[in-house]
Amino acid sequence: MRHALRTxxxxxxxxxxxxxxxxGLAQGRRRLPVAITPYxxxxxxxxxxxxxxxxxxxxTEAEGR
Numbered sequence: 746m747r748h749a750l751r752t753x754x755x756x757x758x759x760x761x762x763x764x765x766x767x768x769g770l771a772q773g774r775r776r777l778p779v780a781i782t783p784y785x786x787x788x789x790x791x792x793x794x795x796x797x798x799x800x801x802x803x804x805t806e807a808e809g810r
Contacts, residue, residue: 769804
């Protein structure tokens with residue numbers, strides 16, 4: 746997991762994050778650590794925040810509370 750994407754900035758280089766995802770990543774850093782492998786990120790739809798796999802691995806504002 747050495748090359749895993751862990752921060753909002755890492756994910757923004759590849760995905761167009763929705764406002765809810767941005768807030769979820771900002772709020773949830775302390776409680777919801779994120780680590781997504783480059784291969785798994787390649788399976789996600791970069792433009793669609795409602796993509797099923799993306800909804801599983803990218804936290805939203807509701808999850809960050």
